[in-house]
């Protein structure tokens with residue numbers, strides 16, 4: 001007979017039930033009768049966490065004793081989303097846990113709802129880091145994710161009177177059962193002061209950095225479990241605290257108030273995530289945050305290496321560090337500093353190790369989003385790093401001069417220091433020069449990097465430039481968020497097989513025309529639409545009809561380049577058509593939006609107000625509201641995204657070609673059976689290549705056409721005057737109809753379109769409308785639509801983040817899986 005299960009780790013229903021009751025009592029101190037919903041959630045979370053810990057310990061042991069090469073993912077953001085449902089899926093106990101819950105008379109859905117998601121990121125870049133952590137564990141690559149444990153993540157969004165109102169995110173208020181504090185794993189991080197140069201006995205130059213502020217970074221660890229494997233990786237987030245000795249020192253001098261103030265200043269560093277998805281000039285605290293988590297992480301890596309195999313000369317053989325954009329690029333100078341100043345390594349040896357450790361992923365071409373820091377700020381905050389950056393630059397520019405004799409213009413373009421205007425450090429250049437490999441996040445984006453922002457660097461060393469197209473995890477974005485679809489897919493693609501190998505979705509292809517599958521496919525979609533409609537009616541009050549209406553969804557950060565206003569112009573056109581011809585036989589549509597605006601981004605906030613104002617008019621106009629409705633889902637985050645993706649018929653991916661580096665929402669929608677209306681931008685291009693041009697609604701200019709039109713001199717004014725419908729749609733925005741008579745409210749938006757239109761909304765307007773008309777025609781032929789939808793899902797294998805991670809592992813990191821059994 002089998003040995004009895006341990007109730008703390010056993011996976012049977014009986015063990016789960018006993019463990020749950022025990023945790024409720026011994027951790028929350030509650031009986032069922034008096035437990036709050038939060039107690040019930042905590043007991044569930046601890047029951048699941050217990051089942052991850054023995055795998056975690058085993059992984060750590062195997063990784064350590066086998067000296068496994070390890071990836072360190074350095075990212076200022078991790079947009080994780082709720083843990084509980086995801087960990088249940090990855091442990092393979094969703095079903096048995098659900099049944100255990102039923103027998104305990106628990107409301108399983110209510111328990112999942114109770115979790116407060118860690119929103120430690122803004123959007124795509126942060127969510128990508130989270131998907132990659134899931135896939136690293138699933139494809140069994142030893143990995144540590146390093147980042148910041150923000151006390152306040154991305155703000156919660158309310159909509160009041162149509163405007164975005166920000167509320168602070170207090171995700172830690174009720175405790176976080178998924179993290180384990182490691183007070184003994186902590187490192188000092190210093191700021192400010194000056195440097196002192198001297199020579200040691202051997203005559204080698206040594207530098208001492210005398211800082212004037214020190215904080216302590218404390219590790220908080222979250223286990224990241226792979227799907228159906230024993231591998232558990234580590235997400236290590238740093239919290240800033242005042243060093244232990246600190247307040248005493250000042251206290252002894254009698255300055256109690258000063259001591260408390262210094263403590264607060266230290267703790268401020270990991271207090272709050274910057275809610276912008278592009279840099280703001282001169283934000284000193286942001287630079288402090290970046291250096292804070294980078295310094296802790298590199299010190300931790302050095303400690304781990306010296307604890308196991310050492311010596312430092314082989315650091316780059318033990319670790320590869322991936323820079324998630326330039327936010328952690330200061331790591332290049334920090335590793336140099338630690339190797340030279342703390343470990344007495346000569347420059348050349350240190351540079352060799354540094355350059356072989358880092359790889360850099362670029363996520364944007366938008367000039368305003370490229371990070372630069374003023375030399376003056378750097379000098380004040382990180383004087384030693386500035387010296388090191390100058391020396392890296394001096395040596396690098398010498399190689400440029402030797403290679404391109406006399407080309408001083410090129411030297412100036414490639415310099416790590418931008419000397420035009422106030423002197424600034426170009427973080428992308430630091431990242432490129434300090435890295436072994438550079439990659440973009442979709443094929444088009446990686447090509448554009450080579451011809452635009454990093455052209456000179458590409459010419460000098462083309463072999464270092466790569467593409468790794470982004471991906472998303474099918475565990476969270478299909479299995480967790482769309483269980484009905486997952487169940488249907490499983491019937492055709494083998495139990496569990498497709499979840500770890502998404503290419504298996506191809507098995508659906510041969511059934512795409514099968515009316516029986518189509519009918520069930522449609523049922524699954526309609527059920528998801530019903531769930532969303534119910535939720536929306538309870539949160540915001542808009543009533544949508546899931547039976548008759550096409551759900552047309554655009555959910556992403558609010559940004560002019562993403563062109564939510566193009567979508568709005570289409571809605572206004574349909575509205576005007578309906579008003580002119582109330583008997584117009586048209587496919588009913590629900591236009592659904594979601595997305596946060598950076599709090600300081602005026603145009604983005606005005607777009608939210610416009611969407612809500614258009615919604616108010618249309619939803620209250622009985623002449624049209626049987627055909628069209630508009631809904632804005634407040635607080636689009638991971639949890640709410642999981643309600644949207646399964647319910648979409650149509651996915652809006654309408655950025656101006658050349659602006660969206662990749663996009664990942666496009667993949668999440670398509671994996672859930674939405675068809676895409678999209679431009680040839682980012683990963684849209686590859687999605688279209690995979691699903692087939694006939695199964696994708698393409699419109700708009702190519703990146704090349706955009707470039708040419710910009711070069712010729714783009715005049716939006718000509719489009720405005722050359723197209724009566726366009727003019728009438730824009731004029732309706734400023735007519736006062738959507739603003740209770742106020743003709744000024746939306747004027748900035750309309751004027752900007754007519755006069756500047758930097759993202760060429762007007763140039764793509766007509767093509768977009770025509771495309772939308774085609775879409776409505778196809779939607780009217782359900783068999784055709786369903787076939788296209790099935791084929792979209794069947795051909796999405798490439799966009800699993802497992803594929804992305806394998807690409808990184810093979811082509812960039814040179815790292816092998818280290819399988820750990822269950």
Ligand code: 26M
Pocket residue numbers: 122123124125126128274276277278279280286327363364369371441470660661662663664682
């Ligand atoms: C930088 C400095 C100071 C404050 C904030 C930032 C900052 C934060 C987030 C800058 C950019 C940030 O995110 C950019 C982002 O999310 N980019 C998206 O990355 C995705 C993953 O690769 C792509 O799919 C998207 O196309 C790209 O826009």
